Amino acid sequence: MLDDKLTSIKGVGDEINKKLSILGISNIADLINYFPKRYEDYSIISSISDLRPGVVSLRGKIVQAKGRYVRRGLHITEAIMSDNSGSVRIVWFNQPYRANALKPNQEYYVSGNYELSNSRFSIMNPSCELVSEFPANTARILPVYKLTKGITSNQIRKLIKQVIGLIRSLEETLPKELIDNEKLISYSQAIEYIHFPNKTSDIGLAEKRLGFEEVFELSLASLLNKKEIDLLNSFKIDFKQDLAKKFVDNLPFDLTSAQRKVVWQIYQDLNQEKPMNRMVEGDVGSGKTVVATMASLMAISEGFQVAFMAPTEILARQHAQTIADLLDPMDMKDKLGLLVGSMTTKEKDEVKKRLNKFEISFIVGTHALIEENVSMDKLGLVIVDEQQRFGVAQRKKLMSKAQKMPHFLSLTATPIPRTLALTVFGELDVSILDEKPKARLPIKTKIVSPNSRKQLYEEIVAELNNGRQMFVICPLITDSAALDVNSVEKIYKQMKEIDFKKYNVGFLHGKMKGVEKNQIMEDFLNRKLDILVSTTVIEVGVDVPNASVMLIEAADRFGLAQLHQLRGRVGRGTDQGYCYLMLSDSSKPSPRLRALVSSNDGFKLAELDLKLRGPGAIYGTLQHGIIDFRIARLDDVTLIKSARNAAKNFIDENIDLDKYKELSLKVNKLRIVTNLN
Numbered sequence: 001m002l003d004d005k006l007t008s009i010k011g012v013g014d015e016i017n018k019k020l021s022i023l024g025i026s027n028i029a030d031l032i033n034y035f036p037k038r039y040e041d042y043s044i045i046s047s048i049s050d051l052r053p054g055v056v057s058l059r060g061k062i063v064q065a066k067g068r069y070v071r072r073g074l075h076i077t078e079a080i081m082s083d084n085s086g087s088v089r090i091v092w093f094n095q096p097y098r099a100n101a102l103k104p105n106q107e108y109y110v111s112g113n114y115e116l117s118n119s120r121f122s123i124m125n126p127s128c129e130l131v132s133e134f135p136a137n138t139a140r141i142l143p144v145y146k147l148t149k150g151i152t153s154n155q156i157r158k159l160i161k162q163v164i165g166l167i168r169s170l171e172e173t174l175p176k177e178l179i180d181n182e183k184l185i186s187y188s189q190a191i192e193y194i195h196f197p198n199k200t201s202d203i204g205l206a207e208k209r210l211g212f213e214e215v216f217e218l219s220l221a222s223l224l225n226k227k228e229i230d231l232l233n234s235f236k237i238d239f240k241q242d243l244a245k246k247f248v249d250n251l252p253f254d255l256t257s258a259q260r261k262v263v264w265q266i267y268q269d270l271n272q273e274k275p276m277n278r279m280v281e282g283d284v285g286s287g288k289t290v291v292a293t294m295a296s297l298m299a300i301s302e303g304f305q306v307a308f309m310a311p312t313e314i315l316a317r318q319h320a321q322t323i324a325d326l327l328d329p330m331d332m333k334d335k336l337g338l339l340v341g342s343m344t345t346k347e348k349d350e351v352k353k354r355l356n357k358f359e360i361s362f363i364v365g366t367h368a369l370i371e372e373n374v375s376m377d378k379l380g381l382v383i384v385d386e387q388q389r390f391g392v393a394q395r396k397k398l399m400s401k402a403q404k405m406p407h408f409l410s411l412t413a414t415p416i417p418r419t420l421a422l423t424v425f426g427e428l429d430v431s432i433l434d435e436k437p438k439a440r441l442p443i444k445t446k447i448v449s450p451n452s453r454k455q456l457y458e459e460i461v462a463e464l465n466n467g468r469q470m471f472v473i474c475p476l477i478t479d480s481a482a483l484d485v486n487s488v489e490k491i492y493k494q495m496k497e498i499d500f501k502k503y504n505v506g507f508l509h510g511k512m513k514g515v516e517k518n519q520i521m522e523d524f525l526n527r528k529l530d531i532l533v534s535t536t537v538i539e540v541g542v543d544v545p546n547a548s549v550m551l552i553e554a555a556d557r558f559g560l561a562q563l564h565q566l567r568g569r570v571g572r573g574t575d576q577g578y579c580y581l582m583l584s585d586s587s588k589p590s591p592r593l594r595a596l597v598s599s600n601d602g603f604k605l606a607e608l609d610l611k612l613r614g615p616g617a618i619y620g621t622l623q624h625g626i627i628d629f630r631i632a633r634l635d636d637v638t639l640i641k642s643a644r645n646a647a648k649n650f651i652d653e654n655i656d657l658d659k660y661k662e663l664s665l666k667v668n669k670l671r672i673v674t675n676l677n
């Protein structure tokens, strides 16, 4: 049975059981769902007389097997294998049981590497099995699994082979019509092929089937959630044209047409009885804060409360400031509040009291906002900045403060291709800010080798002398013996005492106290500091328009998306911004860094990252965590589209999910982890 313990399989004792559990395998279902990470092709049987060095499989009899210790800790078994074309030497290291286990006059399959050892060509450490219809470890395409110490792929294959009968009797999990329409192989066939393909094309068939199922389940879960959210009641927030016009007229700039379009989408959403559930995706510097403020404006004017959550305190403080400035002409400043961890208990209590009395209708804060004792009875709109940093549970908690389901808006700079966004965040409507404010110059990005540091500093001095400021980012806080890269402490000291003696240098990192961090950030904003040496704590969202230089130490240590985010901290006004990517040594820059030099477009870079690193790249930046495609490739647009469409049809046709036991189990599980209610 699927939920039987592994110890019910022959050969699994406590020892192996424990090790398998490290891999997350604790019952038979886990075992058959433990998919290989790659395959090695041992399917072609060679004649011994035709052997070429490399990966080979043979079929023949094995004679003269003898084992001996050559020294302590090193045992060698040698044997001769013969087929009707010739003979070859086989060597096993440290497998003393081998000689006695081999049966004379029986035919074996042997798969291993044919290579030079002690000046003789031999088959080294091969797998070896009696010839049969269904070998597990030889003479076929062999799956390779992710392992832990003390477990080999051979062992895993053997175990799966023992439950092959069960695999072959697995029931279908998807609706039959779907299997036919999409030309998929059956579930049981797919599970067998993923572990034991007979030929290469079987792997593709299995992956298509299992990948389709993953995307189909996730799409179904998010579409069902969407359907349910659509049925919920929220607050209808009327659109007041005069108000919007007054706000826009008082802006120091014109909105981009992308901003106008997105704001309009949001206003239409707010004007419904059902809750808005929208994500605004916009590259760094595309102006998401104004968009969020315009959404809030409408909600506040109708008497609702708005909660705006940011991932860090620095960012929350900055948003509060920006929003206060933006709302200044609207006479709404006194309705604004801030709630962050580093405030004193007294200050916090005061804010909470004012929230309770509706004196504050627009609250900006960090996770402190979701504390139990913050009440917001009139909460009508929740905005989450850089939403991938918040867990679903936290969002739910915040929403639970409202009387009805509040409208939900999330802002993210993670450029996720649209098909992907639709699947991973399926229940969200997606708006894309695909345009940057006009007057903005592309940031000049340059890769710098450490030998040219002095020259670079001369260029930077010119900028500083113009009254501009510089961020310096280091991968570490303190020097580390393990990593030879510049730390915040080291660079800070060097700059302060030597290279930039004449300037005010400060430092910032995540280990500092909240109040200290705020002070430093404020000093930088108020130009009391010319240079801020920091870790990536400033990565998300920080807006210091006067900063024009971003110097990234050991740039090769950062991912492409992160570098792009960091670069986005400068060149936010109309002046030229500069980004210098300092290499940690004088080796050649990676394609990643060169890509960054060639483009300022976050979406383009995300696509490039997908190509360079595979779909895991974007996936990593999502930090979604719970949803885990094991087979489906996130860049397989065709697969994602067809599975998504199939899920849509399934819902449109009102098919009863409960008819499919496995499917409904999985979908309901996914619904819980992705649902925002």
Ligand code: ADP
Binding pocket: 253, 254, 255, 256, 259, 282, 283, 284, 285, 286, 287, 288, 289, 290, 413, 437, 438, 541, 543, 545, 572
């Ligand atoms: P992000 O999308 O990265 O959160 P912000 O909202 O912080 O971007 O905006 C970046 C900067 O651009 C801010 O200084 C903001 O005032 C400015 N800005 C926003 N919209 C426009 C616009 N339409 N024209 C010019 N500047 C703008």
Ligand code: MG
Binding pocket: 288, 289, 385, 541
């Ligand atoms: Mg932002």
